[in-house]
Amino acid sequence: MTSEKVVMVANDMVTAYGWGIEACWEGLFSNRSAIKPIRHFGAETTQKSAAGIVDELDVKTHETRVMAMLKPLLQKSEKLIPKDSLCLLATTLGEIEYLENSVLNQQVSEGESCPAELLSKIEEITSLQKPGIVFSAACCSSTIAIAEGAAMIADRKESSVLVVACDSVSEFLYAGFSSLLVIDSEQARPFDQNRKGLNIGEAAGFILLMSEARALLEGRKILGEIVGWGMSNDANHMTGPSRNGECLAKAILQALENANIDRKAVASISAHGTGTVYNDAMEIKAFKTAFENQALPTYSMKGAIGHTMAAAGLIEALIAFKSLSQQKIPSTVGIQQVDAEAVGWISTNIQKASGCYALSTNSGFGGVNAALILKGREA
């Protein structure tokens, strides 16, 4: 039995650049970083700190930044989302502010912070009928949720899957990354020779996936196609990637095989590119292995909007789709001098794209790796 084609029929997002894909796209092409000082919490740890913050979020009493990002996005598109869709939620921390508040002032129960609670709220906002699933795989969470949503449709288990991704900048998260000494106090510079670490960021977004047959039947506009995916694990260290990139390369090769395309058909790579010394070095090695040293235009968005944790994969996939439809490749915001190992790969200027496939990769704590092959539709 052949697989169903998996297409994207609706999407939206909010990042530190503002609401919508256009805002993020224009921000990236302005080469201006949206990293700014953190003001919504004030622990001593965070002095002189910066992150990818969504400005002027309307956080209602007893609600959280995650909900303030997600609710407007989902309410705006509620009519586009079929009620029989299965919701896959990708988040690392859910509404972690509830847990912070339970510890700091005992006003709420810490259980409110559980991602499954957030999933129930999303199902209520969108009036979805099926019980959804929370996907957690560190910073690969939304990449894997997209991959598994696509697999459910390809295997005819579902015909419509809503993938929702979100994480917010919180004291919980900031203090944790600070303790690991991986935060750059200024703007992160992924793949730069003098990179010092990452900026954390917040974002939320969704992708509505459908079988092509259903999308055509419902007269939906097809915005792109998920054609391949692969996953692996380094089994190396909880916070450090493998040095040789072998397992990320394996995930990329699986994705290419699954997509049934030649590696030469890939037009660009949206890298994880956190800005940490070891992550970026590992990724370039993986790309060189997977593409047999044939350099491809490669960019990272994390110097622009920060590392948005579980949301990163979904946000980056949406920008990769936009890049395919516009046939333009963004530059790596923040880069000054490309690392010697990455010369020839890293996009330092806006480039013209040629081809209809893009690779988007993510890696995360515990050694998780995931890769998606996306097929665009020209605008």
Added chain:
Amino acid sequence: MIVAGIGWISKQKCGFFRQNQQKEFQDFKSLYQEFENEGVFKPSEKKVRWLNTNSNRHCFAAMLALRDAVKNVSDIHGLSSEISLLSASEEGSLKANLEYFQDYIQSGRKLARGILFTHTLPTSLTAETAIAFGFKGPVLHLSAAKPKLNLIFERSESLSKRAKNLSFLCFAATEELLLCFFLRPAHSKGEKGFCSLSELKSQVGHLWNLKEVFKILKTPVTVDYL
């Protein structure tokens, strides 16, 4: 897919189903020593030494599930790179999140402890198990408002469709009991298993109460596949 072995571990007892064995244990060190001389597939002692109680539970549950399936690591060719670890729970990493954040606040809100922070991901426990054993298949944690075992069984089936040689360690955890199911592709001739994954799904896939699952699985039926 066949269910090649099932390991379980509670606060003071552990065992495996297919071979219908169980024993009491005092601590993880003594448990480790008991298995040391059996030629059992076991994680790297150097890596296990640093694990906390919960990670140790996961590591030993994995070892017991593998032990239920095979006696020696050499019995499974190329096993280590082709095992994926999937887990499910009701609350994700809620307890670890609380422990980390309370510690940070009690320490004066200046510097958090990295070791506690790394456990705030729901995948930490399976990721540490993967590192201890060297398993390089995908690591993923699933949760839901009303979880059931099929969450992990169905993802295993889905992943195995696109990676034919992939085996799975599926963990279902509550505070009292941890079950670990070792699932393998059913393509080896003469492969014996506890039952097929389809049978397991129909028997216990809809459940989450692990004590109930335990009772249902307690009478082992060993089946020859192919």
